Each structure stands twice: as C-alpha cells, then as structure tokens.
Amino acid sequence: MAMKKAATAAIKSLRSASSVSASSIFTRQLHAATGSKKIVGVFYKANEYASMNPNFVGCAEGALGIRDWLESQGHQYIVTDDKEGPTCELEKHIPDLHVLITTPFHPAYVTAERIKKAKNLQLLLTAGIGSDHVDLQAAAEAGLTVAEVTGSNVVSVAEDELMRILILVRNFVPGYHQVISGDWNVAAIAHRAYDLEGKTVGTFGAGRIGRLLLQRLKPFNCNLLYHDRVRMESELENQLGAKFEEDIDKMLPKCDIIVINTPLTEKTRGMFDSARIAKLKKGVLIVNNARGAIMDAQAVADACASGHIAGYSGDVWNPQPAPKDHVWRHMPNHAMTPHISGTTIDAQLRYAAGVKDMLDKYFKGEDFPTQNYIVKEGKLANRTAAYYSSRPSKRRVHGRRLKTRKATEAHLSIRLPPLFISLGVFGKVKLEMADAKPGMRKPVFTKVDQLRPGTSGHTLTVKVVSSKMVLQKGRPDGPQVRQMRIAECLVGDETGMIVFTARNEQVDLMKPDTTVILRNAKIDMFKGSMRLAVDKWGRVEVTDPADFTVKEDNNLSLVEYELVNVVEE
Ligand SMILES: NC(=O)c1ccc[n+]([C@@H]2O[C@H](COP(=O)([O-])OP(=O)(O)OC[C@H]3O[C@@H](n4cnc5c(N)ncnc54)[C@H](O)[C@@H]3O)[C@@H](O)[C@H]2O)c1
Numbered sequence: 001m002a003m004k005k006a007a008t009a010a011i012k013s014l015r016s017a018s019s020v021s022a023s024s025i026f027t028r029q030l031h032a033a034t035g036s037k038k039i040v041g042v043f044y045k046a047n048e049y050a051s052m053n054p055n056f057v058g059c060a061e062g063a064l065g066i067r068d069w070l071e072s073q074g075h076q077y078i079v080t081d082d083k084e085g086p087t088c089e090l091e092k093h094i095p096d097l098h099v100l101i102t103t104p105f106h107p108a109y110v111t112a113e114r115i116k117k118a119k120n121l122q123l124l125l126t127a128g129i130g131s132d133h134v135d136l137q138a139a140a141e142a143g144l145t146v147a148e149v150t151g152s153n154v155v156s157v158a159e160d161e162l163m164r165i166l167i168l169v170r171n172f173v174p175g176y177h178q179v180i181s182g183d184w185n186v187a188a189i190a191h192r193a194y195d196l197e198g199k200t201v202g203t204f205g206a207g208r209i210g211r212l213l214l215q216r217l218k219p220f221n222c223n224l225l226y227h228d229r230v231r232m233e234s235e236l237e238n239q240l241g242a243k244f245e246e247d248i249d250k251m252l253p254k255c256d257i258i259v260i261n262t263p264l265t266e267k268t269r270g271m272f273d274s275a276r277i278a279k280l281k282k283g284v285l286i287v288n289n290a291r292g293a294i295m296d297a298q299a300v301a302d303a304c305a306s307g308h309i310a311g312y313s314g315d316v317w318n319p320q321p322a323p324k325d326h327v328w329r330h331m332p333n334h335a336m337t338p339h340i341s342g343t344t345i346d347a348q349l350r351y352a353a354g355v356k357d358m359l360d361k362y363f364k365g366e367d368f369p370t371q372n373y374i375v376k377e378g379k380l381a382n383r384t385a386a387y388y389s390s391r392p393s394k395r396r397v398h399g400r401r402l403k404t405r406k407a408t409e410a411h412l413s414i415r416l417p418p419l420f421i422s423l424g425v426f427g428k429v430k431l432e433m434a435d436a437k438p439g440m441r442k443p444v445f446t447k448v449d450q451l452r453p454g455t456s457g458h459t460l461t462v463k464v465v466s467s468k469m470v471l472q473k474g475r476p477d478g479p480q481v482r483q484m485r486i487a488e489c490l491v492g493d494e495t496g497m498i499v500f501t502a503r504n505e506q507v508d509l510m511k512p513d514t515t516v517i518l519r520n521a522k523i524d525m526f527k528g529s530m531r532l533a534v535d536k537w538g539r540v541e542v543t544d545p546a547d548f549t550v551k552e553d554n555n556l557s558l559v560e561y562e563l564v565n566v567v568e569e
Pocket residue numbers: 128129130151153154157204205206207208209210227228229230261262263264265267268289290291315316339340341342343387
C-alpha cells in the first residue's frame with residue numbers, strides 16, 4: 001500500500017512540473033563536494049543463482065560489478081534488497097547516503113518523505129530505464145539529479161515484446177501447460193491460434209523501444225501502426241513501414257494487437273480503463289512491458305474474463321513485487337511474468353556500464369550524457385518536462401529551424417555508442433548500448449552532411465581544415481596533475497564541414513591538412529549548433545591522406561537549431 005501511495009505521489013506531484021523554476025528550488029550542487037561518498041544500491045537478491053553466471057551483475061550480490069572500483073577510490077558501497085518499511089536496511093542509510101542507485105526491476109520507491117530525510121543525497125541513478133518509482137517533483141525541489149541509463153535495455157525489451165506477441169497470437173501458454181500436466185488436446189489450442197502475418201499491430205509510444213519493435217515486426221508482414229506525441233521523420237517511417245496515427249482512440253480500435261511503449265506519466269497512468277478497453281476490437285491482444293499502472297488492473301482482468309481481451313502479456317505490475325492476490329495472476333488468457341524483459345545479462349552489463357560511467361563523471365565533476373538526465377540539479381530535463389507536462393498540447397523537441405510550428409522529431413538514433421566497462425574480476429567486457437550483437441561491429445562510415453543533433457556512434461574520415469587552441473591549462477611539467485587543452489578544429493569531407501572539439505592528446509593529431517578517422521564520434525550542441533567530439537569511448541586516428549576536397553561552403557556548425565514547440569492536435 002505504501003509503495004502504491006509513493007508511486008501515485010510521484011506522478012501526481014508532477015502536475016506542476018513545468019512550474020519548477022531554478023530560482024524557486026534549493027539546489028544541492030551535484031559536483032560541489034569531493035571526497036569519500038556513501039553510495040547505496042538497491043537490487044533484487046539472487047541467492048543461489050548469484051554464483052551461476054559471473055556476468056550476473058544486476059543482482060544484489062553482483063552489485064553491478066563496481067564494488068572493487070568504488071572501494072579502491074575510498075567510497076563506501078552498501079547494497080541491499082531490503083527496501084520496504086520503516087526498519088528496512090535502505091531506510092537506515094537514507095540520512096547519510098550521497099548516491100542512491102535503484103532499479104525498476106525491484107523498485108525502491110523514493111518518496112518525498114525519503115528525499116526530505118536524505119540530507120546528504122545528491123544523485124539518484126536508475127540502473128535501467130524508467131524512473132517513475134522516484135518522486136521526481138520532490139527530487140527536483142530538493143535540487144537533486146536523477147539520471148538513468150537511457151537506451152541500455154531497449155533491445156532486450158523490444159525482443160521480449162516480439163516474443164510475447166507470438167506467444168499470445170499462437171496461444172502458446174495453454175499448450176505448454178498441457179505438456180506439463182500430461183494432456184494432449186490440439187483443439188484446445190488450435191481454436192484460437194493465429195498467424196501474425198496480416199494482423200494489425202499498433203504501438204502506443206514509438207520511442208527507442210517502440211521503434212526497435214516496429215523494426216523487428218517488419219519482416220512479419222503485418223500492418224504496422226503507431227501513435228506517439230511526435231511523428232517520426234518520414235524517412236524513418238518508411239524504413240520501419242509504420243503508419244502514424246495522430247489520434248490514439250482512432251488507432252486502438254483498428255488493432256488486433258496493441259503494444260504499450262510509453263513511460264508512466266500523469267497522462268498515461270490508468271489510460272487503459274474500462275471505457276477505453278470497451279472500444280478496442282473484441283479479441284484484441286495486449287502486450288505491456290512499459291509500466292503496469294498505465295492499465296487499470298481490474299478493467300484488464302474483467303476484459304480478459306469476458307473475452308473482450310483475448311490475451312494479455314507483460315512483465316510490469318503495480319506495485320512490484322506483485323502481491324500474491326494481484327488480479328493479473330489469476331485472470332484467464334494471460335502470459336505474465338515478473339519484471340524481467342529489461343534485465344537480461346546483456347542488459348545488466350550495459351546498465352552496469354552506464355551507472356559506472358555516470359558515477360565516474362560524478363566524481364570528476366563532468367556532465368552525464370544528456371539523454372540520461374531525468375532531473376538535472378533541480379530542474380526537470382526537457383524530455384521529462386515534456387512527457388510529464390500537465391499541458392497536453394505542447395512538446396519541446398530538438399528540430400531544425402522550421403517555418404511551420406508542426407515539426408517532425410529530429411532523428412532519434414537507435415544506434416548508441418559502444419561502452420566498455422571494467423567489471424572487477426570479470427575483466428574488460430565490450431558492450432554495445434542498444435544494438436548489441438555478439439562480437440565486434442563493423443563500423444559504418446558516415447558523411448559529414450548526414451550528421452544530426454542528438455546523434456552519436458559516428459565513424460567518419462575527415463580532413464583537418466584548421467585548428468585553433470581555445471584553452472590550455474597546466475604545463476606538462478607543471479604542478480597540476482592533469483593538463484587540459486581544448487582546440488576547435490574545422491574538419492570536413494566532400495559533403496560538408498563541422499567544428500570538431502579536440503581535447504588533450506587529440507589536439508596533437510589535428511594538424512591542418514591531416515586526414516583522420518574519427519571513431520564513435522558524437523554530436524554535442526553548443527549554443528544551438530552542432531559540434532563533433534570524440535570522448536573516451538571513441539578514437540581519433542591519423543590515416544592516409546584522402547583525395548577529396550572539403551566542401552567548405554557547407555559548414556554544419558553554422559546551422560542554428562532551436563527548441564521548437566510542436567502543437568499536438
Ligand atoms: N519492462 C522493462 O524491463 C522496461 C525496460 C525499459 C523501459 N521500460 C519502459 O518502457 C518505457 C519506454 O522506454 P523507451 O526507452 O522507449 O523510452 P523513450 O523515451 O525512448 O520513448 C518513449 C516514447 O513515448 C512517447 N510518449 C511519452 N508520453 C506520451 C503520451 N502521453 N502519448 C503518446 N506518446 C507518449 C514519447 O514521445 C517517446 O517517443 C520506459 O519509460 C519504461 O517505463 C520497461
């Protein structure tokens with residue numbers, strides 16, 4: 001009950017999300033204090049399974065594989081699964097912890113009350129995606145930073161959704177039970193088993209997971225629909241073969257299968273109530289790996305009982321762990337599991353790497369990757385404010401300067417950069433953030449004019465046109481431990497030119513007329529324009545001179561982008 005209240009409060013309190021202003025809040029400076037930190041992690045306990053796989057880092061015993069690393073730097077790291085009630089282990093550490101790492105799979109509900117008690121708290125990290133278990137408004141008011149590992153388990157969830165669709169369409173679960181119980185009754189399965197081909201599948205939400213699902217569904221020759229706050233670029237729509245539906249209530253009744261892929265917000269909480277469900281096709285199948293509370297639990301159970309919903313599958317519940325008497329455990333035609341889709345071993349390694357990367361940046365006073373912020377030092381991140389805003393008609397997106405107010409969303413890359421993590425005894429593991437594939441991925445070379453805001457993971461061959469040192473701190477033989485040098489370089493190929501920000505040793509490589517390969521480069525925005533950079537996950541390599549002439553009259557860094565309001569109809 002307490003957990004339910006906390007989650008409700010988290011969303012309710014966001015009603016005034018857009019009214020939180022930097023001046024009205026008490027900001028606990030994220031990077032102000034140095035020295036030893038007390039870090040607490042709350043993860044599910046694995047007991048006898050903990051030692052079965054050295055890469056099982058997502059459990060309490062595995063502790064994200066960062067214990068040795070943290071302790072070697074003098075930090076205190078406490079890990080528990082005990083998260084409920086006034087005497088739980090987590091509660092004991094609330095008054096003096098600096099960082100709290102939580103996960104959606106075993107959510108520690110971070111209520112306003114807990115935040116108030118946590119006087120030293122600076123940073124809340126979600127190992128995974130979805131921070132609705134945190135009272136974000138209270139976190140913002142306390143000046144905290146909340147960040148998650150955006151993109152870390154999107155492939156895991158999209159694959160799982162595809163599996164659930166097939167399980168429901170084929171009426172798989174009763175067949176499995178027959179085998180276990182010694183039965184053999186083909187008719188009991190076959191009378192309601194179908195092919196996926198030719199069915200209409202609609203996703204409510206087409207962000208990272210929704211798009212990956214559409215991509216995976218394309219070869220099945222379905223009729224693919226999507227509804228989202230913002231329409232994709234038409235090129236991406238064509239690639240995915242999906243049709244945009246502006247009105248959710250016009251899309252839903254067309255669907256044989258509905259998949260939920262939006263966050264839980266004030267707007268999506270309880271959206272699928274009995275009235276909306278009544279308007280769905282009789283016999284509809286629903287897959288929901290997004291959040292349990294997007295559904296009215298009883299309405300779903302009733303519709304499963306009446307047959308209006310012919311099958312419901314997902315891994316998310318409200319609350320979690322689901323109580324033994326949760327109505328979804330006992331409704332007919334369900335294929336529910338505990339919250340597992342986003343915590344495959346591959347996903348664990350990715351979100352562990354993401355958490356480690358953010359902690360490292362936190363200790364060094366560096367910013368996190370922009371897309372990870374949910375609340376940044378007391379201010380709701382743009383994305384959060386847009387999703388959670390109580391004003392239904394507006395959304396801020398990053399887009400090219402547009403003549404009309406109606407914009408398509410800037411390309412949202414679903415290819416995220418590779419991450420490397422040193423996992424203590426497990427050694428160095430190569431990780432791909434979103435499109436994980438075993439082994440090394442062949443780099444795909446990009447041309448300069450294909451670069452877009454908000455993208456990363458680019459590999460390009462460019463010539464250095466010019467290089468100008470803009471910052472130099474510390475001498476190699478000086479008292480500072482670290483030297484810092486930054487040069488702004490113009491680099492380009494036959495399609496265009498862009499400013500590349502070179503740091504430290506990179507500066508030495510960026511000599512005019514040199515040809516370099518920039519591996520895993522990313523776009524940073526500086527005063528509304530794009531700049532290219534290569535951080536520690538990428539590489540700058542000098543290569544053989546290229547034979548192209550740089551197209552100097554197409555300087556992408558001179559194109560100004562702005563945040564535009566997109567009016568939803
Ligand atoms: N089950 C799991 O293990 C698991 C793992 C990861 C994520 N998730 C859930 O999936 C959700 C989606 O993840 P993602 O990475 O695709 O996020 P995302 O931010 O990339 O995409 C979310 C999409 O939902 C859209 N949206 C938000 N509010 C909307 C509204 N009211 N109406 C229409 N569209 C709306 C956004 O525009 C965006 O395109 C997460 O928020 C999380 O709750 C679950």
